[in-house]
Amino acid sequence: MRTAYSVETVRAAERELMARLPEGALMQRAAAGLAAACADLIGRVYGSRVVLLVGSGDNGGDALYAGARLARRGAAVAAVLLAPERVHPGGLAALLRAGGRIAGSGTGAGAAASAGVGAVEEAILRADLVVDGIVGIGGTGGLRPDAARLAACVGESGAAVVAVDLPSGVDADTGEVRGAAVRADLTVTFGTHKPGLLIDPAREYAGSVRLVDIGLGDVLPAEAELEALQHVDVARLLPVPGAESDKYRRGVVGIAAGSARYPGAAVLAVSGALRGGAGAVRYVGPAGDAVVSRFPETLVSDQGPAKAGRVQAWVVGPGAGDDASTVAEVLEADVPVLVDADGLRLADRDAVRARTAPTLMTPHAGEAAALLGVAREEVEGARLASARELASRYGATVLLKGSTTLVADAAGGVVRVNATGTPWLATAGSGDVLSGLAGSLLASGLSALDAGSAAAYLHGLAGRFAADGAPAGAHDVAEAIPGAWRDVRD
Incomplete structure (x- = not known):
C-alpha cells in the first residue's frame, strides 16, 4: 500500500528525525537519492547539460x-537562483566547489536583468535535464511571475524534467493547481508520498513518481x-468461498435499475454484479426481459424491492429515470445500499443521513457538483475537498469517479x-458496471470503504485489460473483470 501524509505531518516527522541525526544529514540523504534518480533518467551523466531551478527553501x-x-x-x-539572497549557502558552495556555476553570470532569475534573463533561458533551452527546486511542499497557489516564466521556458525545451519532492506550483495537500506550475517527467519525493502526487489534477504534473527513503x-x-491500494491489499479484501458456501451464504445483491428508456443500464449493472463475488443477483425493475435474455442466472422480480426477497445489499439508480419511489424504498432497507446515477439526483439527503446501514454513493464530477451546488470545474479542481465535503453532508461513503477515483469514508x-x-473507461455504461461490481462486494460482507476501493481498483484494471490501447465498450469492461480479479489474486 502506498501512503501519503500531509505537509504538517511530514514536517513534524522531519523535525523529529533531524533531532536524532547530525546536522545536514537528512538533506544529504535526499540529495543522494535525487542525484541517483537524475542519473538514471538521463543515462549518461558525463558531458550532459543540467540546469537547476533553485528557490529559497530546502528543495533548492x-x-x-x-x-x-x-x-x-x-x-x-548551472544553477538559476530565483532568490539569490536567500539561497541555501551550503548547497551553493558545494555546487561551486564541484565545478558548477550560476546561470546568467550570477544575476539569477529574480534579478530580471535582460542579459541574465536571456542567458538563463538559453541555458534551459539547451539543457538535457532541468531540476525543479523552485518551491517546496509548503507552497500554495500558482507560481509567481518570474518562476512562471521559467516554467514556461522549461515546457518549450526538450529537456527531461525532474521535480524535487513535488512539482512547483501544485498543492501538496490537496492536489489542486491554481495557476502556473512545472510539468515534470519524474518527481523524486522524500520519505513518503504527498497527497498531491496521487490526486489529479496535480498528479498529471508529477509524471512518474520515485520515492526515496530518508x-x-x-x-x-x-x-x-x-x-493507494495495490494488488496485495486488494487481494486481501476479495471474498473467497469456503467449502460450506452456497449462493446465499456468499451474499445476494439486489439491483434496482433501468427503465423503459434505459434498459441497458440494468443489464450492465447486473453484468458487474455477477462478477463481483456475491452468490446471487436479484433484479427489480422494468428491464427484466432484457436482463434475463442476457443473464438467465439472474433472479428477476417485478414486485418492487420490498417483495424481491432477501438481499445483503442493494444497488439503486443506474438508468432509473424519474423513479423516485423505488429509490426511496431501497433507502429504507436495513442493508448496505449503493446509490448511483439517477439515484443520486432522486435520493433525499435527509433519508440518506437517517440510514443506520452503510451507504455508498458513486458520483462522477458532474453529479457531485450538482449535489454540492457548485460548478463541475470546482469539483474537478478540488477533488479531495469535494469528496470529503460530500461524505460529510450525506453521512455516506463517497466514491468520486474520475481519472483518479477517491473513496472518502x-x-x-x-x-x-x-x-x-x-481514459478508455470514459464510455457510456462503464459506471453502471462499477456500481454492480461494488454492490456485489458490499453483499459479500465488505465495508463501504473496502467495497468501493476494491471495486474501483478491479474496474480500472479491467478497463486496461479490455482496452489494451484501443476503444472498449462497457460490456467489454465487465467481461474483463474475472481476468483482473485473477491478476490481483495471483
Whole structure:
C-alpha cells in the first residue's frame, strides 16, 4: 500500500528525525537519492547539460547538493537562483566547489536583468535535464511571475524534467493547481508520498513518481491522510468461498435499475454484479426481459424491492429515470445500499443521513457538483475537498469517479485513491458496471470503504485489460473483470 501524509505531518516527522541525526544529514540523504534518480533518467551523466531551478527553501538546497554530485561525475551544471539572497549557502558552495556555476553570470532569475534573463533561458533551452527546486511542499497557489516564466521556458525545451519532492506550483495537500506550475517527467519525493502526487489534477504534473527513503518511516504516524491500494491489499479484501458456501451464504445483491428508456443500464449493472463475488443477483425493475435474455442466472422480480426477497445489499439508480419511489424504498432497507446515477439526483439527503446501514454513493464530477451546488470545474479542481465535503453532508461513503477515483469514508479519516483506470473507461455504461461490481462486494460482507476501493481498483484494471490501447465498450469492461480479479489474486 502506498501512503501519503500531509505537509504538517511530514514536517513534524522531519523535525523529529533531524533531532536524532547530525546536522545536514537528512538533506544529504535526499540529495543522494535525487542525484541517483537524475542519473538514471538521463543515462549518461558525463558531458550532459543540467540546469537547476533553485528557490529559497530546502528543495533548492536538495537541488544544489544533487547538482554538485552530478557535476563531480562530469555534468555541466548551472544553477538559476530565483532568490539569490536567500539561497541555501551550503548547497551553493558545494555546487561551486564541484565545478558548477550560476546561470546568467550570477544575476539569477529574480534579478530580471535582460542579459541574465536571456542567458538563463538559453541555458534551459539547451539543457538535457532541468531540476525543479523552485518551491517546496509548503507552497500554495500558482507560481509567481518570474518562476512562471521559467516554467514556461522549461515546457518549450526538450529537456527531461525532474521535480524535487513535488512539482512547483501544485498543492501538496490537496492536489489542486491554481495557476502556473512545472510539468515534470519524474518527481523524486522524500520519505513518503504527498497527497498531491496521487490526486489529479496535480498528479498529471508529477509524471512518474520515485520515492526515496530518508528514514521517515520510523517517525510517521500509523494512519496516513491518503492510501493507494495495490494488488496485495486488494487481494486481501476479495471474498473467497469456503467449502460450506452456497449462493446465499456468499451474499445476494439486489439491483434496482433501468427503465423503459434505459434498459441497458440494468443489464450492465447486473453484468458487474455477477462478477463481483456475491452468490446471487436479484433484479427489480422494468428491464427484466432484457436482463434475463442476457443473464438467465439472474433472479428477476417485478414486485418492487420490498417483495424481491432477501438481499445483503442493494444497488439503486443506474438508468432509473424519474423513479423516485423505488429509490426511496431501497433507502429504507436495513442493508448496505449503493446509490448511483439517477439515484443520486432522486435520493433525499435527509433519508440518506437517517440510514443506520452503510451507504455508498458513486458520483462522477458532474453529479457531485450538482449535489454540492457548485460548478463541475470546482469539483474537478478540488477533488479531495469535494469528496470529503460530500461524505460529510450525506453521512455516506463517497466514491468520486474520475481519472483518479477517491473513496472518502462517512466517518472521515483516511481517504483512498485509485489510479488503475484508463481514459478508455470514459464510455457510456462503464459506471453502471462499477456500481454492480461494488454492490456485489458490499453483499459479500465488505465495508463501504473496502467495497468501493476494491471495486474501483478491479474496474480500472479491467478497463486496461479490455482496452489494451484501443476503444472498449462497457460490456467489454465487465467481461474483463474475472481476468483482473485473477491478476490481483495471483
